[in-house]
Amino acid sequence: MYPASTPLVPDDQFRGRDFAPRDLDAERDLNDQRRRRPQRQNTMKRPSIANRMLRSVGRFFAAVLIGVGLTLAGQSYSEQLNDMITDWAPSLAWLVPAQSPKKTEAAISSEVAQQIKLIAVDLAIVRRNIGQLAANQDQFAAKQEQMNQNIAMLQQVEQDVRQQVLAPPAPKAAHPPAPPAHNPPQASPR
Numbered sequence: 001m002y003p004a005s006t007p008l009v010p011d012d013q014f015r016g017r018d019f020a021p022r023d024l025d026a027e028r029d030l031n032d033q034r035r036r037r038p039q040r041q042n043t044m045k046r047p048s049i050a051n052r053m054l055r056s057v058g059r060f061f062a063a064v065l066i067g068v069g070l071t072l073a074g075q076s077y078s079e080q081l082n083d084m085i086t087d088w089a090p091s092l093a094w095l096v097p098a099q100s101p102k103k104t105e106a107a108i109s110s111e112v113a114q115q116i117k118l119i120a121v122d123l124a125i126v127r128r129n130i131g132q133l134a135a136n137q138d139q140f141a142a143k144q145e146q147m148n149q150n151i152a153m154l155q156q157v158e159q160d161v162r163q164q165v166l167a168p169p170a171p172k173a174a175h176p177p178a179p180p181a182h183n184p185p186q187a188s189p190r
Helices: 024-035 049-076 078-088 090-095 101-107 110-166
Strands: none
Touching: 049 078, 078 090
């Protein structure tokens, strides 16, 4: 069905051993033996625990001293360090602390200082007015209480007058009552 074609692999590349059965496990063991290094006669001794602890403590103190040194250098040269960070990596500028108060005080102009003084004077006036309002409020409360008492008294008087006006007058007798006769006292029966 297929036309005759050239073979994929030329005949001269075939080797007889490629097709012969072989023991892969034996070959692997042989390769492993070749790769293995001979055992060292003089094995290195492991340092003692005291030496290892001493080295660890030394490394720790070295790291601490480096950190302290960097912190002191950062505090001493903070302005230059902040400028360097913002120049090299503008995206990290938000990590840089704000300017020191000394710079901000120097940056305030005389006009801003004058405005602050005016605001302080206005604030003092407002405080004084609030104190006067508090005193006036106390006086107003006292006068209001006095007016409430006067109103209550006037309402009582008005109610008394209405009762007197609306009450029917006492009936007048057409004849004056006769004076009682003077009877001598009687002896009481015992």
